Amino acid sequence: MNLTNLFRIALKALSNNKMRGFLTMLGIIIGVASVITMLALGQGSKKGIQDQISEMGANMIMIQPGADTRGGVRQSASSMETLKMADYESIRNESRFISAISPSVNSAGQLIYGANNTPSTIYGVSAGYLDIRRYSIDDGMMFTEQDIATAAKVCIVGKTVVDDLFPDGENPVGKVVRFNKIPFRIIGVLKSKGYNSMGMDQDNIVLAPYTTIQKRILAITYLQGMTASAIREEYSQAAIEEITDILRRNHKLKDAEEDDFNIRSMEELSSTISSVMDMLTLLLGAIAGISLLVGGIGIMNIMYVSVTERTREIGLRMSIGAKGRDILAQFLIEAILISITGGLLGVLIGGGLSFLIRLLLNFSAVIQPWSVALSFAVCTLTGIFFGWYPAKKAAKLDPIEAIRYE
Amino acid sequence: MTNKHVIRLENISRNFVVGDETVHALRNVSFSIGEGEFVTIMGTSGSGKSTLLNTLGCLDTPTGGEYYLDGVSVRLMGKNARATLRNRKIGFVFQSYNLLPKTTAIENVELPLMYNPSYSASARRRKAVESLVSVGLGDRLNHKSNQMSGGQMQRVAIARALVNDPAVILADEATGNLDSRTSHEILVLFQRLHSQGRTIIFVTHNPEISQYSSRNIQLKDGRVISNTINNHIQSAAEALAKLPVDND
Numbered sequence: 001m002n003l004t005n006l007f008r009i010a011l012k013a014l015s016n017n018k019m020r021g022f023l024t025m026l027g028i029i030i031g032v033a034s035v036i037t038m039l040a041l042g043q044g045s046k047k048g049i050q051d052q053i054s055e056m057g058a059n060m061i062m063i064q065p066g067a068d069t070r071g072g073v074r075q076s077a078s079s080m081e082t083l084k085m086a087d088y089e090s091i092r093n094e095s096r097f098i099s100a101i102s103p104s105v106n107s108a109g110q111l112i113y114g115a116n117n118t119p120s121t122i123y124g125v126s127a128g129y130l131d132i133r134r135y136s137i138d139d140g141m142m143f144t145e146q147d148i149a150t151a152a153k154v155c156i157v158g159k160t161v162v163d164d165l166f167p168d169g170e171n172p173v174g175k176v177v178r179f180n181k182i183p184f185r186i187i188g189v190l191k192s193k194g195y196n197s198m199g200m201d202q203d204n205i206v207l208a209p210y211t212t213i214q215k216r217i218l219a220i221t222y223l224q225g226m227t228a229s230a231i232r233e234e235y236s237q238a239a240i241e242e243i244t245d246i247l248r249r250n251h252k253l254k255d256a257e258e259d260d261f262n263i264r265s266m267e268e269l270s271s272t273i274s275s276v277m278d279m280l281t282l283l284l285g286a287i288a289g290i291s292l293l294v295g296g297i298g299i300m301n302i303m304y305v306s307v308t309e310r311t312r313e314i315g316l317r318m319s320i321g322a323k324g325r326d327i328l329a330q331f332l333i334e335a336i337l338i339s340i341t342g343g344l345l346g347v348l349i350g351g352g353l354s355f356l357i358r359l360l361l362n363f364s365a366v367i368q369p370w371s372v373a374l375s376f377a378v379c380t381l382t383g384i385f386f387g388w389y390p391a392k393k394a395a396k397l398d399p400i401e402a403i404r405y406e
Numbered sequence: 407m408t409n410k411h412v413i414r415l416e417n418i419s420r421n422f423v424v425g426d427e428t429v430h431a432l433r434n435v436s437f438s439i440g441e442g443e444f445v446t447i448m449g450t451s452g453s454g455k456s457t458l459l460n461t462l463g464c465l466d467t468p469t470g471g472e473y474y475l476d477g478v479s480v481r482l483m484g485k486n487a488r489a490t491l492r493n494r495k496i497g498f499v500f501q502s503y504n505l506l507p508k509t510t511a512i513e514n515v516e517l518p519l520m521y522n523p524s525y526s527a528s529a530r531r532r533k534a535v536e537s538l539v540s541v542g543l544g545d546r547l548n549h550k551s552n553q554m555s556g557g558q559m560q561r562v563a564i565a566r567a568l569v570n571d572p573a574v575i576l577a578d579e580a581t582g583n584l585d586s587r588t589s590h591e592i593l594v595l596f597q598r599l600h601s602q603g604r605t606i607i608f609v610t611h612n613p614e615i616s617q618y619s620s621r622n623i624q625l626k627d628g629r630v631i632s633n634t635i636n637n638h639i640q641s642a643a644e645a646l647a648k649l650p651v652d653n654d
């Protein structure tokens with residue numbers, strides 16, 4: 001008995017019972033479609049979050065004073081003053097893995113222009129900060145090295161600040177606003193970036209030369225932190241190690257001593273989020289997989305009924321020369337054809353559904369080729385697994401009894 | 407009658423153990439059937455006819471004795487070997503036709519050849535058409551089984567039994583479900599096959615049929631009680647002509 005003939009026989013048997021075949025398939029169709037859609041949604045939200053992270057600067061590195069506080073150990077105030085200007089200069093001059101670095105000092109307060117005011121935080125940074133955070137100037141210009149050297153009272157504002165202080169649509173560039181009674185002249189407006197994935201308004205921001213904040217507002221000489229940018233995302237870890245070496249050397253820390261600073265990278269955050277999203281995807285996929293299992297049990301159920309119903313047919317086939325394994329193969333092929341056809345339709349429907357979700361709900365859904373391959377493999381295995389027992393039962397029938405079965 | 411034995415039974419017995427009782431369905435059955443014979447096997451219900459036919463058709467294995475089909479000993483054959491033997495050497499005709507539903511005449515007749523890898527699709531089809539033409543259904547090739555009368559379905563079944571050029575055709579009450587007229591038409595067909603040299607074994611409990619065969623074997627309680635050659639074979643065609651015509 002060759003395979004072509006077995007396929008012919010199985011196809012014929014299926015086409016004799018189209019409605020039943022379709023109903024059996026339905027379980028598989030729904031199962032596969034939901035697996036594909038769920039995986040697409042899971043992977044889509046992962047990609048969405050990663051896109052937003054990279055918009056914020058995927059290669060961003062944050063350097064904070066004080067030991068790593070993730071363990072929740074409380075720190076004395078002096079431990080928060082460990083980062084100095086010298087550290088900033090060492091890193092800027094020596095590090096090979098960063099493309100930009102900016103000191104970071106900030107102060108919260110009230111920003112006032114005429115009758116309008118808004119609570120805001122003013123960030124003291126260097127010009128490199130724009131590149132690091134992927135901001136760009138929309139109108140006006142960024143402050144210069146000269147402004148930093150002279151601690152000039154100039155600032156750059158984000159769009160939310162502009163909207164709050166200049167509701168009438170005045171051009172803010174050139175206007176003088178007050179922050180904690182100190183006048184700052186607006187010399188530039190940032191291009192709008194909107195909200196980030198954590199729901200933070202990235203346009204509610206005021207930037208000024210770090211020297212101005214240090215001297216005129218905070219009256220400190222140390223740095224509250226630094227923000228840097230690795231030359232590429234994958235060099236984030238190398239950059240962290242390099243900066244650690246520089247800072248430990250500068251701070252004259254002995255081998256046994258802990259770091260008096262801590263460094264985190266976006267890449268680290270992003271990979272944490274990725275692994276969480278992968279877990280979520282797996283969970284969604286597993287839930288959808290259960291419906292595939294239910295579909296498989298449906299196949300087994302129908303195949304059992306079919307074997308009983310077709311007992312005489314099986315008896316006839318055996319009496320005209322079909323071997324047990326021919327009968328086994330026939331029913332197995334029927335089960336596999338049902339599940340593969342169901343799988344194919346499921347892939348199409350799942351793909352269509354993901355596409356619709358992306359189109360109508362504007363939610364990113366990314367169909368992974370591996371999820372299609374996986375559903376297909378699972379389908380075929382489902383067909384073999386759940387088709388096996390009914391097929392085995394058919395193959396074991398006694399032709400003498402089967403042919404007289406009423 | 408030629409001297410070549412298509413079937414040779416030597417002391418065949420078949421016991422069924424039911425609970426702590428043993429049913430002797432066949433007891434020391436011995437006979438031979440030569441090529442080209444048309445043998446009817448008769449007996450009352452329970453006399454062992456079906457058991458004998460199952461043995462002859464290699465569906466059942468006897469408890470004792472030897473069975474040679476076309477010179478081959480069947481007794482020690484395994485399941486798969488017997489399946490192949492049935493496929494090449496035997497044509498079955500059943501009382502209830504056993505055609506596949508919603509399937510055309512051609513496809514039904516092709517079926518035995520589907521299990522024979524040496525046939526190509528085109529050879530299979532050619533054989534099936536030939537076979538259907540020979541039973542007078544050349545104009546019904548693509549009719550489905552559920553669109554045919556009982557007589558036509560039995561003709562399809564006979565065509566299916568012929569398609570593999572079997573050594574012997576085994577019929578079990580092949581006219582049992584048909585009215586008298588249609589039964590005679592089928593018997594005419596069997597007689598024609600006989601005249602073409604086919605070997606036929608026809609199991610029936612209807613004594614009338616034995617007059618159309620060349621030999622009659624009678625069973626009782628699993629034993630052969632008579633085995634007689636019919637020297638006055640009647641013509642089924644003549645009997646058919648004498649039947650009152652239906653009013654259709």
Ligand SMILES: Nc1ncnc2c1ncn2[C@@H]1O[C@H](COP(=O)(O)OP(=O)(O)O)[C@@H](O)[C@H]1O
Nearest residue numbers: 422424429431450451452453454455456457458
């Ligand atoms: N599978 C079986 N199990 C037990 N007894 C059986 C079986 N098949 C047949 N018999 C018995 O064998 C005897 C012969 O049966 P069978 O060959 O069917 O006779 P017939 O076809 O002439 O009516 C009967 O007594 C029947 O009950």
Ligand SMILES: [Mg+2]
Nearest residue numbers: 452455456457
């Ligand atoms: Mg019987």
